[in-house]
Amino acid sequence: MSIHIGAEPGDIAERVLMPGDPLRAKWIAETYLDDAKCYTQVRGMLGYTGRWQGVEVSVQGSGMGMPSASIYTHELINDYGVKTLIRVGSCGALTEDLQLRDVIAASGASTDSYMNRARFDGLIDYAPVADFSLLRNAVDIAERRGISMRVGPILAADAFYTDRPDLFDTLADYGVLAVEMESAALYTIAMRFKARALTLLTVSDHIKTGEKTTSQEREQTFGQMVEIALDTAIA
Ligand SMILES: O=P(O)(O)O[C@H]1O[C@H](CO)[C@@H](O)[C@H]1O
Numbered sequence: 001m002s003i004h005i006g007a008e009p010g011d012i013a014e015r016v017l018m019p020g021d022p023l024r025a026k027w028i029a030e031t032y033l034d035d036a037k038c039y040t041q042v043r044g045m046l047g048y049t050g051r052w053q054g055v056e057v058s059v060q061g062s063g064m065g066m067p068s069a070s071i072y073t074h075e076l077i078n079d080y081g082v083k084t085l086i087r088v089g090s091c092g093a094l095t096e097d098l099q100l101r102d103v104i105a106a107s108g109a110s111t112d113s114y115m116n117r118a119r120f121d122g123l124i125d126y127a128p129v130a131d132f133s134l135l136r137n138a139v140d141i142a143e144r145r146g147i148s149m150r151v152g153p154i155l156a157a158d159a160f161y162t163d164r165p166d167l168f169d170t171l172a173d174y175g176v177l178a179v180e181m182e183s184a185a186l187y188t189i190a191m192r193f194k195a196r197a198l199t200l201l202t203v204s205d206h207i208k209t210g211e212k213t214t215s216q217e218r219e220q221t222f223g224q225m226v227e228i229a230l231d232t233a234i235a
């Protein structure tokens with residue numbers, strides 16, 4: 001057992017989907033995986049292993065924000081030998097051309113988090129990027145499934161509620177599609193420990209229009225993103 005995941009070595013597959021919401025993890029396991037078994041309930045951060053198309057896949061909640069996601073990413077890779085991590089998250093759209101429920105693949109993640117500045121002594125602005133092979137496979141799979149998926153940069157923010165919404169407009173001017181709260185840490189830690197990572201997101205809120213989905217919809221209805229992620233995990 002690692003400190004935050006109550007699993008024995010071998011309980012977790014080499015390929016893991018990571019929603020922030022542990023109840024989205026439960027929904028994914030129960031809806032999509034064959035023979036899904038829960039391997040951890042530590043802190044309520046549920047994790048399951050089952051099979052997708054005959055291949056072992058796990059789904060592990062990561063919590064909200066980069067400190068929490070960093071812990072799960074670190075332990076999955078270093079304590080359980082996970083090689084492929086695909087985040088399946090919700091996000092706020094920053095550009096007018098995106099709509100609620102659109103699917104995004106995050107090619108890179110800018111961040112306002114201090115975590116990477118601390119990592120590089122404030123000397124380097126490290127650019128966290130997706131694993132190219134996963135991104136390429138996800139694009140092919142989305143096309144094959146007939147799902148329109150935007151590919152582009154996102155912001156991984158420390159705060160959900162911000163006093164500086166004007167910065168979202170500036171970021172949109174620079175091509176940033178959406179805001180979420182984990183991917184800069186996920187991409188950085190995966191790169192550091194030689195694992196592959198990709199973030200797929202579904203638009204749950206529109207920052208410009210104020211439209212939003214409900215908590216229940218965020219938990220249980222982002223199926224197109226999950227299907228792309230599962231196919232990509234085993235490709
Ligand atoms: O839906 P999840 O995967 O948790 O992702 C997004 O939702 C949470 C905020 O509501 C943050 O974790 C953000 O990144």
Ligand SMILES: O=c1cc[nH]c(=O)[nH]1
Nearest residue numbers: 090091092180181205
């Ligand atoms: O981090 C997030 C996630 C969903 N919606 C937002 O506005 N921000």
